[in-house]
Amino acid sequence: MCANYEGFFKKFHESIDNCMDDVTKNNFTNLETNSKRVLYLCSLPAIKSYDLRGDIEKSETGGEFPVKKDLEKARKLKDEGNKAVQKGDWAKALQLYSQSMLFVPRKETEELSILYANRSAALNHLEQYEETLSDIKRCLSLGYPRHLRYKVYERKARTLLVLKRNQEAITAFQNTISALDEAEGLNKEKRQKMRTDAKLMLEILNKGLTLAGNPKDPEPLKKTPPKPKLPGKNNAQYPAASEAIQIDFDEKKGRYATATRDIQAGETLLIEKPFSGVLLGEYSKTHCQNCFIKCSIPLPCPNCPNVVFCSEKCSDTAQKTYHNYECQILPLLWKSGCSVTCHIALRMITQNRKEYFNEISANIDDKPTGVYKTNDYRNIYHLVAHEDERTKQDFLHRSQMAVSW
Ligand SMILES: [Zn+2]
Ligand SMILES: [Zn+2]
Incomplete structure (x- = not known):
């Protein structure tokens, strides 16, 4: 994967290779299936006694891929984001708030809701209106503090006005007025001014809509390009x-x-979706883990600070399948120095639920017949493997990789 990154696997591989005498290597060469090869290696004393955990722990401290969420780090990045706002650098603020989100632990929902609210302000200044609305929705669903809600409702109303979604804007202004009753921190004058402004907007909007014959709001803009x-x-x-x-x-x-x-x-x-694919570690914070597109407004994984998603849809797909298994071991995979082919091999398994393999395992050796289904694992399982053309060193190397995982 990382051409210049030497992971702990190389050391493991060399050390086990040195421990295997000719007889052991010959015994290995005579094995016919992958499961037998892996089982054989697992039974070797050199492998049983190898301190792989020690190697992993050495590479776990610090480095590019932190394994755990870190509230302190999240708050530090948020503060830097707030400073960027004071300087009027909204693009920088957007970036810092997104980075901060990655480190917020799952249970700190209020902290995360504040970050979404702050990021929605940055997006609004950057004229990314649909994205502003998405972040406001997220912030409210996470329980944004009630005494601050008037701010996001007002932002939502003004954003909807820009998008000419006046019917929705009316509801958002009404919510602003209700939320102002709970705006404890706001002084009386400001509260009164905001209430008057919102009421005035409601009046203008209602009149305009009546005159126009109450038209429907335009549909939200869709940015996903049509499928080929x-x-x-x-x-x-x-x-x-x-x-x-x-x-x-x-x-x-x-x-x-x-x-x-x-x-x-x-x-x-x-036109065929690939059966499987993985994102390289170096793109894990800039591109969606699920569909690989570049994310300028990323969503964090709730459980790890290592990956981002472009949307709730991609996040849900990943969390329900492969990322559920890989979330806590991804840094380990990256640090092992394994190739991208090894990671794809793993993904071919983790991208389906355990029940799926339970279902197909009984007749896995029968090649599927009938209409070819791109996402049927059995089609991949039956691809020509050219095992007779592979070297014994290649078998050994790959079996060792499987053992090290
Ligand atoms: Zn995506
Ligand atoms: Zn994760």
């Missing part, structure tokens, strides 16, 4: 492929495709 589509019909057997190709299998050629009609230059023939 195949130009013609889909292949009945391989729905990810176009009907312009036919896919067959032959012992000699393996799986291959032939054209069923003339194909135009540049014509799309296949």
Whole structure:
């Protein structure tokens, strides 16, 4: 993964290699399956007595990948964000609040709600209005302090005005007026001024809407680009492929495709989501862990400070599947110095629930027939592995990696 990063696996691998005499290596070479290889290595005294935990602990202190949330650090970053606000540097404030969120422990919901409120102010100044509304929604759902709510309701109302969502703005101004009753810290004059302003806005908005015949609010803007589509019909057997190709299998050629009609230059023939993919460690704080897009307004993982998500949808998908298993061990994977291929191999398993594998394990050796499903693990399991062309050193190396995890 990190080409210049030498993890603890290398030391483990070299040390175990040195301990294995020719007989042991020969015994290993004669094994036929991966599970037998891993079991054999696990039984070796050199592996049983190896202090891998010691190596891991040495690499756990400090470094690029902190393992735990850290409230003190979160507060320090938030204070820096507040200082950036005082200087009018909203872009810097946005960045610092986002960084701070990463370190807020799950149970500190109020702290997190304040960060979302602060970030919504930065987003509003940066004219990112849809994002402002999303952060206000998050802040309120996390129990933002009642005596401060008038601020976010007012921000929400003004943001909705910019987006011409006047019906929603009316509700937000009404909420502002109610929330002002609880604004203990606000002096009487300011409170009165805000109340008068909000009431005036309500009057203007209501009049305007009546005159216009009470039109519906425009739909919120969607930024996700439309999904690509195949130009013609889909292949009945391989729905990810176009009907312009036919896919067959032959012992000699393996799986291959032939054209069923003339194909135009540049014509799309296949649109398929990868079965699995992982984000490199160095992008874990800048890109979504689930869909890999760059996140300028990231959402933190509730349980670790190591990854970010672009949306609640991506976060939920990850938390329900692979990140539930990987959350606490990701720094360990990165520090092991394992290759990205090893991490993908793990993700192929963690991205599905345990029940899924319980279900398919009974007939895992039968190649699936019928319509080809891209997300069926058995299709990956039955890919040609070219085991006869791999070296014994390669088998040893990969089995050791499995053992070290
Ligand atoms: Zn995403
Ligand atoms: Zn996590």
